[in-house]
Amino acid sequence: TPPPDLILLDVMMPGMDGYEVCRQLQADALTRAIPVIFVTGHASEEEQQRGLAMGAAAYLSKPVAPPELFSTVERLLNLI
DSSP states (O other), rough: OOOOOOEOOSSSSSOHHHHHHHHHHHTTTTTSOOEEEEEOOOOHHHHHHHHHTTOEEEEEEOOOOHHHHHHHHHHHTOOO
């Protein structure tokens, strides 16, 4: 199956947090180029910087306004 065009990822997940998932995606040549958007309730500046430093393309705070999510996805997929 083909890889996804984009990944929406929460920070707080059971078993493995989103930062670790992002780190593993970045470490794999097959998934490194897939844009990752963190969508999370952990909206501190420190958490945002951590996510972006790990390779995420964007970091959105919950609740996310649909227009903000759509414009971010469009921008990252070069649809606009």
